[in-house]
Amino acid sequence: MSDIIRHLQAHRSIRQFKSTAITEEQVAQIIASAQSASTSSNLQAYSVIGIRDASTKRQLAELAGNQRHVEECPLFLVWCADLHRAQTAVQLHQEDDALEIPQNVETFLVATVDAALAAQNAAVAAEALGLGTVFIGGIRNDLRRVIELLQLPQLVYPVFGMCLGEPDQAPTPRPRLPRSAIYHSECYSAREQAEGIRAYDETLVQYYASRTGGGKQxxxxxELTARLRPERLRPDLYEVLTAQGFRLQ
Structure with a gap:
């Protein structure tokens, strides 16, 4: 197994961090790695906001559902889908400040995927530097307030956050679904899905028992059934995103 593959397969989410500051050199390496990720048609339709300010992190922690690690990590990154920069570039080329870039669900997806690809590169780079990371989708709990707090312009929205810092814990990597449940050869096959899910359910029961001494059953x-309840699916996102200038059609 190559060192890169071993590194990728050793990933685990970190939620406890030492107070050690992240240097600007480390940030530069992490962002350079993010910028090396694939991007659709070279649009590079994403931006990232680095937050060290304790007050801002505290507010984001509250908005994300009172996740203490958001407040306690030395650096919190907010990864944003960004079509604002593309609109600025087009206006510069056309010399028409009123010009709006054409957009639809495709451009929205391109920007969102660009942000995700860049962030994953950043996470891998951070771990290679000895840092720990955890993605924070909870910042979408109250997207409007996050947009206001970070002063995001039209056509920019926060996809997720990421805690960064020196790990102060060493959790066991969480098992994933069996390959048979997610990999399909030639065409999609649902025949083995139920079997793979049942096997994974048993694996996670054992994993949680080993971590909590039987406290989590x-x-x-x-978990999926509970998390997919309608009230937990952030039903206001469409309204907030359209108000932010995205055309989801």
């Missing part, structure tokens, strides 16, 4: 399908 649940499985993947049970």
């Amino acid at each position: 649940t499985n993947w399908s049970g």
